[in-house]
Amino acid sequence: xxxxxxxxxxxxxxxxxxxxxxFALVGAGGFLVGRRGQEELQVWQLDPxxxxxxxxxxxxxxxxxxxxxxxxxxxxxxxxxxxxxxFETNYWSLDTAAENQLCPTGxxxxxxxxxxxxxxxxxxxxxxxxxxxxxxxxxxxxxxxGSMYLQVEHDRCVNCNECAIATACPAEAFYRIPANQVEIxxxxxxxxxxxxxxxxxxxxxxxxxxxxxGESLLARAAVQRQWRARQAGWDARQQGEEAPRGS
Amino acid sequence: xxARERLAPLRGRIRRASALLSWAAWGTALAAVPARxxxxxxxxxxTDYRVPISVxxxxxxxxxxxxxxxxxxxxxxxxxxxxLARRSRRGVYALTxxxxxxxxxxxxxxxxxxxxIQNVALALGDPGYALPASVLLFFLLPVVFTLFFGRTFCAAxxxxxxVQEVVAVRPVQVPRWLDHGLGLIPFFYLGLALLYAATAxxxxxxxxxxxxxxxxxxxxxxxxVFGAAVVLIGVFVGRPYCRYLxxxxxVxxxxxxxxxxxxxxxxxxxxxxRLCESSCPYGAIELPTRPLPSRMRPAARTRLxxxxxxxxxxxxxxxLVGGLLALPLxxxxxxxxxxxxxxxxxxxLVEGTTDASEAFRNTGRPVEELVADxxxxxxxxxxGGRWLGAWMGLVVGLKLIALTVRGKxxxxxxxxGRCVSCGRCYKxxxxxxxxxxxxxxxxxxxxxxxAEVASP
Numbered sequence: 001x002x003x004x005x006x007x008x009x010x011x012x013x014x015x016x017x018x019x020x021x022x023f024a025l026v027g028a029g030g031f032l033v034g035r036r037g038q039e040e041l042q043v044w045q046l047d048p049x050x051x052x053x054x055x056x057x058x059x060x061x062x063x064x065x066x067x068x069x070x071x072x073x074x075x076x077x078x079x080x081x082x083x084x085x086x087f088e089t090n091y092w093s094l095d096t097a098a099e100n101q102l103c104p105t106g107x108x109x110x111x112x113x114x115x116x117x118x119x120x121x122x123x124x125x126x127x128x129x130x131x132x133x134x135x136x137x138x139x140x141x142x143x144x145x146g147s148m149y150l151q152v153e154h155d156r157c158v159n160c161n162e163c164a165i166a167t168a169c170p171a172e173a174f175y176r177i178p179a180n181q182v183e184i185x186x187x188x189x190x191x192x193x194x195x196x197x198x199x200x201x202x203x204x205x206x207x208x209x210x211x212x213x214g215e216s217l218l219a220r221a222a223v224q225r226q227w228r229a230r231q232a233g234w235d236a237r238q239q240g241e242e243a244p245r246g247s
Numbered sequence: 248x249x250a251r252e253r254l255a256p257l258r259g260r261i262r263r264a265s266a267l268l269s270w271a272a273w274g275t276a277l278a279a280v281p282a283r284x285x286x287x288x289x290x291x292x293x294t295d296y297r298v299p300i301s302v303x304x305x306x307x308x309x310x311x312x313x314x315x316x317x318x319x320x321x322x323x324x325x326x327x328x329x330x331l332a333r334r335s336r337r338g339v340y341a342l343t344x345x346x347x348x349x350x351x352x353x354x355x356x357x358x359x360x361x362x363x364i365q366n367v368a369l370a371l372g373d374p375g376y377a378l379p380a381s382v383l384l385f386f387l388l389p390v391v392f393t394l395f396f397g398r399t400f401c402a403a404x405x406x407x408x409x410v411q412e413v414v415a416v417r418p419v420q421v422p423r424w425l426d427h428g429l430g431l432i433p434f435f436y437l438g439l440a441l442l443y444a445a446t447a448x449x450x451x452x453x454x455x456x457x458x459x460x461x462x463x464x465x466x467x468x469x470x471x472v473f474g475a476a477v478v479l480i481g482v483f484v485g486r487p488y489c490r491y492l493x494x495x496x497x498v499x500x501x502x503x504x505x506x507x508x509x510x511x512x513x514x515x516x517x518x519x520x521r522l523c524e525s526s527c528p529y530g531a532i533e534l535p536t537r538p539l540p541s542r543m544r545p546a547a548r549t550r551l552x553x554x555x556x557x558x559x560x561x562x563x564x565x566x567l568v569g570g571l572l573a574l575p576l577x578x579x580x581x582x583x584x585x586x587x588x589x590x591x592x593x594x595x596l597v598e599g600t601t602d603a604s605e606a607f608r609n610t611g612r613p614v615e616e617l618v619a620d621x622x623x624x625x626x627x628x629x630x631g632g633r634w635l636g637a638w639m640g641l642v643v644g645l646k647l648i649a650l651t652v653r654g655k656x657x658x659x660x661x662x663x664g665r666c667v668s669c670g671r672c673y674k675x676x677x678x679x680x681x682x683x684x685x686x687x688x689x690x691x692x693x694x695x696x697x698a699e700v701a702s703p
């Protein structure tokens with residue numbers, strides 16, 4: 001036993017080893033974190049361009065009702081009377097009766113907006129609490145404009161370290177993204193968001209709310225462009241790296 | 248499948264109709280719009296209706312992970328203090344329950360330090376993954392604390408350990424040979440989990456976490472059954488997950504062996520009274536050793552020499568076998584399975600398509616590219632498999648050596664690797680009772696006796 005206040009050689013070596021080990025661990029960890037300059041929390045999102053609306057989102061989520069729900073990007077929507085995301089392919093009549101609806105829970109809400117030269121336009125909104133994320137409407141809508149898409153809702157997702165849906169996703173569409181990025185939208189939606197944003201800014205004049213909305217739309221689009229570009233960069237680099245090794 | 252086939256012609260018709268319509272009406276306007284513009288029916292020009300904007304819901308409580316990190320650090324300090332300085336089993340237990348409620352039921356289990364190992368491994372293996380600092384701290388804090396105080400994290404902070412600590416009401420002693428044998432599994436599991444995380448295949452530890460379903464009070468059937476089974480076993484076998492499965496437990500066991508301070512059974516001096524012998528439900532108390540009779544020494548020496556010689560051979564065998572296991576190991580990777588399926592479909596070996604193969608074909612990516620990708624993944628697994636095999640060989644080799652070495656122990660001491668510092672043994676020690684004052688009468692009696700002897 002070492003005397004009080006003094007350490008023997010063995011104790012000194014052990015202390016040195018421990019301290020240097022601790023510093024090495026922390027240093028290596030700090031390097032790992034600092035290398036990519038990422039300290040934000042990460043959240044799950046799916047890439048709607050890859051999504052095939054297979055229905056796994058509804059069944060594989062650890063929550064009783066999936067955290068994945070349908071979103072309608074109104075600026076891509078055609079406001080069609082015969083909505084392929086709303087009506088069964090063999091509907092009886094163009095009304096809101098349950099047997100005509102594609103949605104098993106009646107979560108798509110159809111509301112008349114306007115009639116122009118004999119054409120009737122309807123707005124389709126998603127009732128969040130009712131939606132179970134089965135993707136039936138998404139599949140239907142994909143026949144036309146594809147404005148409806150599935151997405152992980154942050155306020156419901158419990159952010160599992162390994163997302164059960166991501167594991168089951170046949171299209172490998174799930175990504176971890178920094179929480180401040182908030183979302184992944186369709187590639188085609190980026191331009192749509194930008195146009196809408198610019199339009200809002202043009203119309204804004206003195207209306208601060210419109211201006212704010214327009215600016216936030218442009219910011220959202222910019223973040224999306226960044227992410228797509230970075231993702232493409234990663235994919236290219238990975239293939240560039242791996243191709244010679246694989247061949 | 249049938250529905251899809253029925254839909255196909257309809258889809259085509261609608262596409263064509265919509266394309267025709269849009270070209271006729273808005274052809275020139277749409278020419279400027281890129282990508283699939285011909286398919287899109289534009290938003291009508293409404294007179295007095297503003298097209299709404301859908302905004303994604305904000306991330307709830309973005310600062311909560313930092314609160315969790317802070318609480319983790321605090322809980323680790325408190326656990327170390329309670330277990331080592333205060334020697335309070337009651338305090339440790341109270342902290343265990345508190346951590347179970349917060350980290351388990353309230354925060355619902357993610358991210359936990361056990362899973363965080365995989366995030367670190369993924370950050371090492373995948374250039375596209377950025378490791379959040381909070382997740383790194385979740386991994387580092389328990390490791391660093393263990394380097395100084397032993398496995399106090401396991402005792403009082405880990406929510407998974409807490410579930411088992413609470414249910415361990417009728418623990419039986421696991422036979423030593425079985426305990427040692429099963430105790431190797433966490434090291435294997437650790438190697439496997441690191442391999443799968445580093446190859447970006449998946450987080451197996453999270454996938455087979457028995458308790459997360461209990462914390463969330465929901466989960467798929469397999470998870471619930473596994474969780475219930477582990478809890479049931481845990482009633483009779485102390486901490487089955489910690490001892491025989493937990494990969495972080497393996498890491499911390501190694502760190503704990505080198506820890507600066509560690510809990511002791513006796514607060515002052517061990518009198519070898521044997522009272523604590525069966526107090527540990529986790530089989531972590533090492534008995535004092537007796538010197539080996541001289542006639543048995545040559546045999547022991549031979550055993551040690553054999554074990555020492557065997558260790559490098561085991562590592563070598565591990566490397567060889569690990570290289571062979573690359574293909575089965577790679578099967579867990581979704582892209583490997585996908586490529587297999589696509590190739591079999593192309594060769595007509597299987598009928599129909601799966602969701603995955605259909606999704607792949609819809610992307611229009613060439614099969615050759617997928618195959619090249621998978622070959623790269625398999626090459627990664629060939630290398631990783633060798634490392635995994637070497638690691639497993641090393642673990643077995645070191646275990647054999649450790650089993651043949653008879654340490655010199657005069658006291659009843661906790662096995663630093665296996666002891667989780669839960670403090671169950673404290674009260675069994677009469678020295679402890681004496682310092683607490685529970686045995687004061689006897690102490691007084693003894694002192695009175697010595698005074699009598701000394702006085703005349």
